Amino acid sequence: MRFPETLRYTPSHEWIEVTGKKARVGITDFAQKELGDIVFVELPEAGRTVKAQQACCVVESVKTASDIYSPVDGTITAVNADLDKKPELINEDCYAKGWIFEIELTNPAQIDNLLTAKSYSESYAT
Amino acid sequence: MYEKLIAELSSPGRNAFSLTAWNGEETSVGQYIPENLLRTEPAKLPEVSKIDIVRHFTRLSQKNFSIDTNFYPLGSCTMKYNPKINEETARLAGFAHTHPLQPASSVQGLLKLLYCMERSLSALCGMDAFTLQPAAGAHGELTGMMLIKAYHTKKGDGVSRTQVIVPDSSHGTNPSSAHLAGYEIITIPSDDRGMVDLDALKANLSSRTAAFMMTNPNTLGVFEKNILEVADMVHKAGALLYYDGANLNPLLGICRPGDMGFDVVHVNLHKTFSTPHGGGGPGSGPVGVKSILEPFLPIPRITKNNDTFLLNGYCPDSIGKVSAFYGNIGIIIRAYAYIIINGINGLTRVSELAVLNANYLMSRLAGSFNVPYKEGVMHEFVISLKKEAQTYGVRAMDVAKWLIDNDIHPPTVYFPLIVEEALMIEPTETETIDTLDEFIEHMMAVKDTMRGDPSLFHELPRTTEICRPDEVQAARNPILTWHDRN
Structure with a gap:
């Protein structure tokens, strides 16, 4: 399993990639493997304001439906509409084509509290 | 074909x-x-x-695969035999030929039955009053949550009590029903014996808690030994305790949710009280309450005035109607027949045998399969096939398909969520030891086959019309309607 070092992680298995004041969010390699074949993604609405650890969308697999939590406070600015037709992108390429939403950070300092690739993979991806 | x-x-x-x-x-x-x-x-x-x-x-x-044709050990669903006298009773002309809009004076016998059913369920569950209106278990849960909300609102706490706590082993309908009633869900972990973690409960109970929802025995089949303490903690926080009656089958005549401290219960007539289940018929999820919640019960209420039964629509604090008329009457009649025919001694025997059968199966299978939570198991138990999945690549779903090929309905799979590769087995009281032994033999054969040729499992079932559907494709691109191509 792959956990890129450029990303930050949450104990609930989301990754976040920060570029300036914006960031992309998806689920980790571990999460997609545990969920199995993803069959549906209920995307959040762009423009919605969310808090860190707030459930904001749902990923459904053959096994189960799971809430996806925002890693940070912010406003959702874009969603990956490709997932509507091809939810399997999350299984195939969870860190790039399988991103879920883009968020504008309210408080960029929150990123420092998130897990590094090392601590995530050691403590949570097991 | x-x-x-x-x-x-x-x-x-x-x-x-x-x-x-x-x-x-x-x-x-x-x-x-x-x-x-x-x-x-x-x-x-x-x-x-x-x-x-x-x-x-x-x-x-x-x-059709049915309890009348084959063994059906579907955990938490209580697929018990439906005695045929239930059907005969429901077909009596005085019941079968009534119309929901008939005046109460012309259906006195039926109203008497409903009244007596409410009293019987109250006596069996240790509650003060029942409504028979909810049409299924989850409908009962929603009704129960609405009653709890009405209670807190009447007390002035309606706005501040916004949370409902559930254990991580709960039936999925519990958090769903509470959410539908407008509550925020807090999930707490189970302890290492599969029971409610009292410290986690304590940490989450507060002046914002409206209710704690649980079932006892829980979905691992384990009796919650600390239930009195749980009830005490919940009540001290000013919250109410909700009982999901899906697992009532091992308790009849032995102990009562009301005595354990539950304030609201729903029972599934289609499980514990032997009415058709699954595709076989509509459900019925009566809700019972302690007297503090009685004013909020749905209208109409069935009341008795001397020897006359009335449908009373005047209850100012009621949450209103939850059913167009008075629930699935035909099902309630069947369940009442079951209660009357068994009597309290018969019902006690039902529960004793349900527990005995499950524990017999568990102790025979525990030598060959991992049963992660054994202590205090009542009417059902859960096997984890995690090791088999890792060693042989044979998963709970594969074993389920094997059983289908052997004319056995598979146990519940992948539930409860806290057990990996779960097989949840509930034999019910009506099975003979011969049927249980046959099931054990099949499970032993499963184990032997895994050791021999595990790849065989991935092609099962072979005996069914549609063998192994592509579940991923079916979920991603479901075709739900038939279209005439002409």
């Missing part, structure tokens, strides 16, 4: 009816129905001969 749909059997001009000629005056349908609601072309109804209709539906009925 593939059974064509009734629409595919259709051939223009065929029919299965003959009507006598109409000698009266003909009028246009447009006189009675607004023009914009009238069809512009004939409905595409199947045109089929009588014998083809009979054969089609008879063949379909024979494809």
Whole structure:
């Protein structure tokens, strides 16, 4: 399993990639493997304001439906509409084509509290 | 063999009816129905001969897998035998030929039965009052949550108590029902014995808690030994304790949710009280309450005035109606027949045997399979096939398919969520030791086959019309409607 070092992680298995004041969010390699074949993604609405650890969308697999939590406070600015037709992108390429939403950070300092690739993979991806 | 749909059997001009000629005056349908609601072309109804209709539906009925044909150890669903006298009772003309709009004075016998059913359930569950209106278990849960909300609102706490706590082993409907009633869900972990973690409960109870929802025994089949302490903690926080009656089957005549401190319960007549379950019939989820919640019960309430039974619609604090009329009456009649025929001694025996059968199966299977939570197991237990999945690549779903090929309905799979590769087995009280032994033999054969040729499992089942559907494709691109290609 792959956990890129450029990303930050949450104990609930989301990754976040920060570029300036914006960031992309998806689920980790571990999460997609545990969920199995993803069959549906209920995307959040762009423009919605969310808090860190707030459930904001749902990923459904053959096994189960799971809430996806925002890693940070912010406003959702874009969603990956490709997932509507091809939810399997999350299984195939969870860190790039399988991103879920883009968020504008309210408080960029929150990123420092998130897990590094090392601590995530050691403590949570097991 | 593939059974064509009734629409595919259709051939223009065929029919299965003959009507006598109409000698009266003909009028246009447009006189009675607004023009914009009238069809512009004939409905595409199947045109089929009588014998083809009979054969089609008879063949379909024979494809049915049922408790009347095979062993059905589907955990948490309590797929028990439905005694035929239930059916005979529900078909008595005085019950079967009533109409929901008849005046109460003309259905006194039926109202008496409903009244007695409410009293019987109250006595069995240790509650003060029952409503029979909810049409299924989850409907009962929603009704229960609405009662809890009405109670807190009346006390002035309605706005501040916004949370409902559930254990991580709970039935999925519990958090769903509470959410539908407008509550925020807090999930707490189970302890290493599979019971409610008291510290986690304590940490989450507060002046914001409206209720704690649980079932006892829980979904691992384990009796919550600390239930009195749990009730005490919940009540001290000013919250109410909700009982999901899906697992009531091992408790009849032995102990009562009301005595354990539960304030609201729902029972599933289609589980514990032997009415049809699954595709076999509508459900019924009566809700019982302690007296503090009685004013909020749905209307109408059935009341008795001397020897007359009334449908009382005047209850100012009631949450209103939760059913168009008074619930699934035909099902309630069946369940009442079951209660009367068994009596309290018979019902106690039902529960004793349900527990005995489950524990017999568990102790025989525990030598070959991992049963992660064994302590205090009642009427069902959960096997984890995690090790088998890792070693042989044979998963709970594969074992389920094996059992299908051996004419056994698979146990519940992948639930509860806290057990990996779960198989949840509930034999119920009606099975003989021979049936249980046969099931054990099949499970042993499963184990032997895994050791021999595990790859075989991935092609199962072989005996069914549709063998292994592509579940991923079916979920991603479901085709839900039949379209006439012509």
